[in-house]
Amino acid sequence: MVDAGLLGRLEKIVGEGHVMTGYNDRAGHAVDQWARLRIAQNLSSAPEAIPDVVVRPKDVNAVTKLLSLANESFIPVVPFGMGTGVCGGVMAAEGGLSLDLSRLDKIVKIDELSMVVTVEAGVKGSVLESALAARGYTLGHCPMWIGDGTVGGWASSRVSGWFSSAYGAFEDMVVGMDIALPDGGVISTENIPREFGYPDFRQVFLGAEGMLGVIVRLRLKISRIPKVRRFRAYRFMDLDMGLEAMRRIMQQGMNPFVMRLMDPFETLVSYFGSGGVAPFLEQVKFFETVRRLLKLDLEGVSDSLLWPTLKRLLEHPFLVRHLLDHAPMASMLFVGFEGDEQATKDDLDESKDLITRATGVPLGPEPAEHWFKRRNQPLSYDKPIFDSGGFVETLAVAGLWRDLSSIYHKARALGGVRILIPAFFSNASQEGAVCHFRLLGMAKSAQSALDLYDWAVPRVIKQAMAEGSTVSYGSGIGLAKRDFIEDDYRGGGRLFWALRQAFDPQLLMNPQKLYPTTVPVAASKQDEIVGGGNISPVLTMTWDHRLLEQSVVTPEVPEEIVELLQIARRSDLKVVCQTGERASKPKNSDVKTLTIRLDQMDRVIHMDPVSCTVTVQSGMSMIYLENFLREKGFTLGYAPRARLSLSVGEYLASVAPHEGSPRYGTVRDNCIGLSAFLADGHQFSVRPAPGRSAGPNLMHAFIGTRGRLGIITAACFRVFPWPAVSDAVAFGCSEPKLAVAAIREILLQGIKPAWVLVVLRAPGGSRSRSRVVIQMEGSRRYVSHGMSVIREKIEPLGMTPENIRAEERLTPPPKLYPSVERFLPMDQVMSLVQRFSQDESPQCPEVHVTHFSSQGATVRLLLRDRAHQVPEDLASVFEADGTDEPLAKAFSVIKAGMDPEDLLLEF
Ligand SMILES: Cc1cc2nc3c(=O)[nH]c(=O)nc-3n(C[C@H](O)[C@H](O)[C@H](O)COP(=O)(O)OP(=O)(O)OC[C@H]3O[C@@H](n4cnc5c(N)ncnc54)[C@H](O)[C@@H]3O)c2cc1C
DSSP, X not given: OOOHHHHHHXXXXXXXXXXXXSHHHHHHTSOOSOHHHXXXXXXXXXXXXXXXXXXXXXXXXXXXXXXHHHHHHTOOEEEESSSOOSSOTTOOTTOOEEEEOTTOOOEEEEETTTTEEEEETTOBHHHHHHHHHHTTEEOOOOOSSSOOOBHHHHHHTTOOOTTHHHHOOHHHHEEEEEEEOTTSOEEEOSOOOGGGOOOOHHHHHTTOTTSSOEEEEEEEEOEEOOSEEEEEEEEESSHHHHHHHHHHHHHTTOOOSEEEEEOHHHHHHHHHXXXXXXXXXXXXXXXXXXXXXXXXXXXTOOHHHHHHHHHHHHHOHHHHHHHHHHSOOOEEEEEEEEESHHHHHHHHHHHHHHHHHTTOEXXXXXXXXXXXXXXXSOOTTHHHHHHTTOEEEEEEEEEEHHHHHXXXXXXXXXXXXXXXXXXXXXXXXXXXXXEEEEEEEOOSSHHHHHHHHXXXXXHHHHHHHHTTOOSOSSSOOTTTSTTTHHHHEETHHHHHHHHHHHHOTTOOBSTTSSSXXXXXXXXXXXXXXXXXXXXXXXXXXXXXXHHHHHSEEOOSSTHHHHHHHHHHHHTTOEEEEEOSSOOOOOSSTTSOEEEEEOTTOOOEEEEETTTTEEEEETTSBHHHHHHHHHHHTEEOOSSOGGGTTSBHXXXXXXXXXXXXXXXXXXXXXXXXXXXXXXXXXOEEEEOOOSOOOSSOOGGGGTTTSTTSSOEEEEEEEEOEEOOSEEEEEEEEESOHHHHHHHHHHHHHTTOOOSEEEEEESOTTOOXXXXXXXXXXXXXXXXXXXXXXXXXXXXXXXXXOEEEEOXXXXXOOOSSOOOEEEEEEEHHHHHHHHHHHHHOOOTTOOXXXXXXXXXXXXXXXXXXXXXXXXXXXXXXXXXXXXXXXXXXXXXXXXXXXHHOTTOOBOOO
16 A cells, blocks of 8 residues: 555655664554454454554654645544554554654643643643643643653643543643644634634544644643642542542532542552551451451562452452452542642642531541642552453443432443453542443453453443443554444434545545444435434424424424424424524515524433533523523523523524633533434434533534534533522722732633623713623632732722622623624733823724733624724734634535535524
């Protein structure tokens, strides 16, 4: 496939010495840390599926040239970071070219104003972290074990580390990416205006494992290194009570940067690595029972004893599990907070209160501190187990709080007499956490280890998913889990296929990963429609009759939408969805349309107060939803009041990428499950989960795309306990740029207001009428601490605070005025604010700055007056015409793949 001529052309692009055809180089690029591969290597030393050639480009330009050449020569391309993935993602399933990105290793820029670092994709995580630490910053991504990896590999496999409760998973740190496409182009996923109605492409490329293009450059959020970190350990005699304690901490609005609950087996194993758990052991008779039964000598216990002990235990999996299930046993919880001295002390006290109320017994800080120091060391028993013919596989799955206990107990019980499946829980969020199963198997030969692996892993994943978990959390999908991803994103294969048509139509990028390439193409005709053969003719006639008369129909149940789509197609009508008062007219009035009104689909499907989620039909109005939640003691928090008049479906379909609140996050982040009908009646659905962190998040194809890719029928939102205290403060200011700088500093100190708005040039006003409104919500302690920091930062600037009622936080314009808005990085926000605050001309619009984060804010120009205009020199910033962009072209291919007859109109 790769002949001498081609090798010459490759060398011309990457330079001498960077095209490698030797067997060892090629084989070395075909393997990663997937446990199954490691077992298979014990069977045969030759890896399967190796590339024909390895190339190491030195910059983005070289990557694009290589991709063009491969595309034109029809050669598969497999991106390679460091090969630390755990799912076989770098295996060259169809041979071809391994694109080693290790020379793309530049840290391009650390922007301390917008708190963003720009890096090339091949930069090693540890190198980046050291460079940031030298300037007092951190990424906040801490991989669970020693595994390093490149930032491009992290993004492509959507990794998540120990500190995700405070900093988010790696995907949350990605502000934007540049992607090199097989056609030789480069696209950026950032700052795409809302009015283009594109999906959040960042969510599509994250987790795509190189199948849609090569990530070449990333812009990542950075944070200040905290002053102190403090820990506590607790013992629980009942694991479920440990989960309850974690849940209470998260739903109290606290942000432990690390929280890890280990089941009794994991606790026992961690005991070996830790010198500081003597008080813990004294209280747990169970360990003594195990010790006597297995004749273990624990005198002078140390790491060196771990493996012999573990080996004994693994020889009797059934006995060990039985003992763990029936003996009085303990689970250990580690909690850590970071920040300043006083705040971490207060957090530890508050969390102690919650934990002891959930039956946790304090063990002091030592066990947790000890574990934290060793957190990045490799599992000391990993190598001995593999060397002895066994295996260790870690499967992390995310679940809602209500499901976690059964996910753990049922999947763990599957080990039976053959393997041990201990677990620990971490990566907690308000609605759930991640269960990390460790599958420990011993076998007499490499072949029986492989058989045992193939028996156990799919069973555990299937069982966990049957109890409500995701297929994976972090670590990627690759070859290891691709058989299960369609169960996580039902109907997702079709959408992923459309994405591949848009970005990699020759299907050359990393073939056979994530979803098999043989996913059926969405055929368009009636026989493809779900339920098409079963629709009652009577019902159809009823609809036909109504259609003839009014062409506006109001289905009562989602299934009727399938039928309406079929009728529309038969009658040559286009379809537009509507709810509420808004009557949206199709842009082209010559087009005959069928309007589907979703007003009657307005039920709350499920309110889950345990996991703090609500699932609703898309016809429900946002204001009704917020009132419903308020009665139950919850709020959406992140929905701006001005948008509460919309229905859930309209809201999601038109939401801007950064819309949200510093405290509650963006709307897009808080939508954690979704159902939609595609144009051909197929259903797409994503069950609610605390975080997906595996594969591209396809749900985002429907959010913000104005109904063009599908009709949203239901959504699940994260909801927040109604805040105990809500307080707002306003400041009049003459120097709004200083006010923006102060807001940035407040955010960097970890204070997250529920709402922040800066208004420049309010009606009839002059420069001095600029106003800042900040609203804090949460516990009494949190709000009063936040308010004191806000005053401390703002008052020295000469702005006098005036207390206002929380409800007055935003004064939305009485009617909708035309406006344009963009999310901009902090340096641009500041210079625009400076400029507008000095502009006295009548054409200058009113300016709102909102949706703040440490990286930037949304600047909205409100054309309230006839004279108001978007300044000419800013037209390119605020009024970009995206029709010629590569992303516009990609979107039209995606649309054509999903809806070949262009049935669904934008609303
Ligand atoms: C010891 C150890 C600890 C780990 N800890 C964690 C953890 O805490 N949390 C977690 O979630 N995972 C963890 N992992 C797994 C994690 O998946 C990898 O560390 C990491 O994602 C892979 O990075 P890499 O650069 O080595 O990528 P590779 O293994 O080289 O590649 C991974 C996949 O991404 C693709 N890819 C690589 N670079 C690019 C690019 N620039 N553009 C497009 N595609 C690309 C590859 O084709 C492949 O499909 C760990 C793994 C190990 C071995």
